[in-house]
Each structure stands twice: as structure tokens, then as C-alpha cells.
Amino acid sequence: MVTQDWFKIGMSSLPMIKLTDDQEQKCLHPLSFLREYESKWVIEFDLPLVEKKDINVYLDEEGILVVEAKLRETYVDSRGDQNSEYEYFKKGIVLPKNINAKNISARFSNSILTITVPKLYKGTKIQIQ
């Protein structure tokens, strides 16, 4: 199953708000998508022009998974006489609550960062009569 990331779903429902590249901060908004499995979420980020050593992934106190990556060279977006320069990728995704945060893993291959977030099942046992 493929769905849009939660962060974008929340923001895109608001009129006139759309996440985009930040010229002032020289920051690109990377493409991402997630697949849901019974036991885990798998989130992929497309990070071209990036080396593994320059990627920083962390889960903040609000439960937002943040991916930051420095480009190995400045990306210049030329439109006519206007040039915009970008040096980073950055994106935050709000994770659901039922996750096993200690066992989140990540790998980087062919410019795609794949983050696996295991689900955590806990609760009250229900007897079957």
C-alpha cells in the first residue's frame, strides 16, 4: 500500500500551503514515500547528489523523523537569468505512536535512503470465548 507521508497530508489540506524547496535556506525538499507492512513501516527518501557520510537521520522529541543531507556539490537551478543554489536536502515526517523507536534502522543505496520503522503491538489481552 502506498500513501502520502503524514506530514504532507496534514499540510496539504490547508489552502495555499504547499511544502517546497527553500531558496533562502538553500534547502531542497526530497521526494519520499512509505509502504505499510503488518510489522513495519518502510519509508524511502530520494537523495541524489548525496554521500552516505553526509546524511543525518534523527527522531526528535515530538516523534518527527528528520532527514538532513548535504549535497556533495551545489545544485544550481537555472531559469532564464535567475539562478537558485541549493546545498541541502531536509524533510521531517511525523511517525505514528505505535512504533519501536529503539529498533529503527536505515540503509543507503543507489541514492535512496530506506528507513525501516518496526511497529510495536501492546495492549490488553482479549480472551476468545
Place this chain on the structure above:
Amino acid sequence: MNKRKLAKVYRTDIKNLPEKFLLLGFPGNGLIGTFTISYLISHLQMKLVGDINHPDMPPTLFVENGEVLSPIRIYQKDNIYAIISDIPVFPEIASDFVASIAEFCLKSKINRVVVPSGVDTQSTDNKDLKTYGLATDESFEKIMYENDIPKFISGSIIGTDATVILTFKNYKIPLLMMYTSCHPFFPDPQASVAAISSLAKILKIQVDTSDIQKRIDYLKIQHKNLMQETLDALQPEKQLPSKIPPIYR
């Protein structure tokens, strides 16, 4: 029944030639069609001969070096035509849009249509890149066999691709869909290199792919907005069942 609103095709310089190919590229899985056709147009130095508009498409124009360009354009060189769309083909207009192109093929006596597209694979390993062919005509089956292009054996096809196949089949215009394994949700120029090589074999031409291979990372960034717009436009289609339904024979 509503009257069909066909897209208007403006032809400016089209010659009648005996055997003619049409290459059709529009944004879809991995933007394979976009990368493949735009690279061939550039590599073969094809000439812009017309454009396509539809009343239900959002009015969009591009300006390049002071020249106004329509997002859906027709190119030609010798017996090869190419139609490329730089905007997603919305499902609501896909049927009319493809029917217009089929009408264009009949008028221009185009007798071979080839459409490069992408197919979702779980692997992102470049060694697994393959192009599969799905033909609606025996002559294309023969060409596939001669060029070692494996047949697309089973799978479900939805959205604009399905509209393309059904329309050209109904119009009895030979069609070859070329499906290259790719990452469906990210621009995949690496996979399009395989698509370009396979298409070159079909057209019996030599195409040097070194330029696109040098610019893989840049192309991915340049096309990320188009990829996002394509996903936004086609998202309802993606929610349809992707597993093959049982077919009783």
C-alpha cells in the same frame, strides 16, 4: 451521452512517408517515458512540428530561450514522430487525449506506435534493469523476438497506459508498450537508459547514452517536482488493486 471533447492537434509541417513510427512519452512510473522520449528527441535532433491542446487541461505554457512552448508537443525526423508531454495526463482526459493521437496516426499514416513506460519492481539494483515488451500486433512480436526483448507475461495495467493499449487496439494501430523495471515513485533516469537502448534496437538506430548517464543525479533533482505532480494526478489510480485478478479461461 456527452459529446466527446477531442484534443485539438495542430499540424504545421508533416510529410507523408511510407513506414512511420510514433514514439509517445508522458509522465508515469519513474518518469521513464519522459526521460526516454526527451533524450531521443534531443539525440536525433528532431524538429518541432506541432503541439496538442485540450480544453479540459489547465492552461500551461513553457517559455524556453524566449520561445513559447506547449507542454504537449509533436516532433519529427524522417519517418519517426515523437509526442512528448511535460505535464501529467489526467485520468479524466486520458481517453480523449489518446483517441486524438490515434486519429493523428490515421491521418498521418503512422503504422507503428511505441510507448516506453515503467513497471514497479521491489529491487532498486541496477543489475536487475530489464525492458519487457507488450505488443498488440504480430509484427511487433517478431521485432521483440529479433531484438531479445522479453515479453511482458503477466501483471495488471491501470491508468493512462491501459487507456493507450485499449485505444490503439480498437483503432487497429500496431502498438508496442515497453515496460522497464524502475522505482515507480522517484524519477529513475538510470532505468530509462535501459529503455533508450531497447528503443534504439527497435528503431535500428545507434544512441549514445553516455550523456544521460553522466547527469543521473541532476536529472533526478530537476524532475522531482514533475514526479510529485504526476503522483498527485495519478494517486487515485494507485489505490486500485495492484494484484492480478484471477482470470478464468
